[in-house]
Amino acid sequence: MGRRRNWSIPYILFLFCFVIIPLFLIAWYAFTNEAGSFSPENFIRFMKHPEALNILIYSIGVALITTVLCLLIGYPAAYILSRMESGKARLLVVLFILPMWINFLIRTLATMALFGFLKLPLGEGALIFGMVYNFLPFMIYPIYNILQKTDKNLIEAAQDLGANPKQVFIKTILPLSAPGISSGIIMVFMPVISTFAIAELLTINNIKLFGTTLQENIYNGMWNYGAALSLVMLVLIGLTSFLNSSGTSNTSEDGGLI
């Protein structure tokens, strides 16, 4: 028993060095000014600075739209996949996930080229397209996973009790796949808020997302302000995950990826 416990020491060390200490450093930087003394001035600056706040709100908007679109496209896809015979479905799931094996910068550059080729303007539309294209697999996979594991007997039980195909879907399949939906939402919503490369490339740096602001500040040596912005985002993401998981806590064990 004691010896088994020793096996976890490298992992604990790793977590301490690369998770706990960096988090502590972010908090430390966020609550200090450039002179190194404690002050809330970074947060005051953020609140007083409408530009950063607007970008945050805009980013949340983009993330929401992307998440909703991914859900609207991804759920039917996952549902169809889960209904196929397993061999075919597995092949198609691999095809959906295959683009992720290619670096996402290259994919985004290719999207840029595609828009150029089709003579479509880069900008907000291209941004949403790029986001959905990049993050769709993260929505499909957890939903497919949970739909495929759903006990077919439950669907038969619903039919048996008088549910027509539409009612079967609304009353059983949809609620049973809720943990997969919530995993999918987290997997899409969180990274979309913080990503900056897609926005930079697909809007020719015209639209700034919160991730972009963050990156610019850190890049320009504004470590304290940048750390404060990171902390704001961290709290925001933490809050969404918390709300999401508490809503489906009793079935989260069957969840998709999170």
Next chain:
Amino acid sequence: MQQNGSHNIITIEHLSHAFGGKTVLDDINLIVRKGEFVTILGPSGCGKTTLLRLIAGFLKAGEGKITIAGTDMTCSPPHLRPVNTVFQRYALFPHLNVFNNIAFGLNLKKLPKEDIQKRVMQVLKLVTMTDYEERDVDTLSGGQQQRVAIARAIVNQPEVLLLDEPLAALDLKMRKDMQMEIKAMHKKLGISFLYVTHDQEEALTLSDTIVVMNEGRIQQIGTPADIYNEPVNSFVADFIGESNILNGVMIKDRLVEFAGHRIECVDSGFDLNEPVDVVLRPEDIYIFEISDAAQFTGEVTSSIFKGVHYEMMVTTPEGYEMMIQDYHCFDAGKKVGLRIKPSDIHVMKKERLFNSFEGKVIDDTSIRFLDNIFECKSVNGIPAGTEVLVNIDFSDIILHDNEEDGMLKGMVKFILYKGNHYHITVLTGENENIFLNTNDIWDDGDSVGISIAPDAIRIIQQ
């Protein structure tokens, strides 16, 4: 049938079904009457669950007709059929509590809230689960989940309740209790129950009518007493209860010879000297100290206390072994006398006396059957290409441990102990049954090689 049509809740006519080319149900004809408790009984893989799923509408029938409550429902989807199912693994909705699970069907019918409340409470009381309505279903024990599953089905007041091995997942004691509860519920509700099980004791306890199935066919339909006392073939006799099944010969009406003795019986209507199967229930054989009253003598080879009775194996001097159940114990090694009342002997027609296959002559000394070419004795000038019947006696088929040693590969499917030998059914790779007698012990599911000596192949020109 037309006249009392209104009393028939389910009528099944010539129903057949196949999965991927393999027939799982073959020409099923069955009637379930109003208020009747019908049990479909058979070993796993006999098609009983498929039959239930066809009635519920989860499968589309390949051939035949299913009429429920006077309406042809062969092609109706499940939600339009006036039946409800209790599933083997309960299939309760994990996202709903007990109340909402039970109210599921009523909510779909958009009944008023007060009615739903009232009816759910009524069935909860019926299944003795009052006060559980707010509970999450996964906090319930197996027996409680089963009760909720039954409540969820009967609250819809179906014409027929379909139950698919509902007690299979419960332990023995719980199962016995639930059997009694199900029987009481059936009485109270007055609707028809169609119950699927592989447990013969459960079937005998619960049913008004038992339907014994094997290999996709109905073997026998009858009351529990009929099925137990008058089984139509050795499969039914062996499957229902314990039995000694011996080869016999019907010397004349009311006189049968088996285990080397001629014994008086009550059966008649057989040919003179017709080979038959004789069924003796172990509790019907009297066992006592050797005396003039004995029809058979023998030596007890084992004696086991079974709680209520002793189960003894007795071997006769002629080499036949019989199982006997009696309240008195005779120890192993003891010489005993045996006697059977004429009315306790059940004589059955044999289903077959030898194997018979369709074949085709290839040349003078070879013949093709069972998708294989066999060497045989001279075909006596029957021209090549002629279609013939190939008959082979049960004792002329040889099994090998090693699949490769035989001319054919097969799997042991059914073993019947005949007192002094085993009668075995082997399923070949081509889905043909071969029947044989052997003294060797094989197990269900053994992979075997099969070979047939050239001398044993009898060719009959049609």
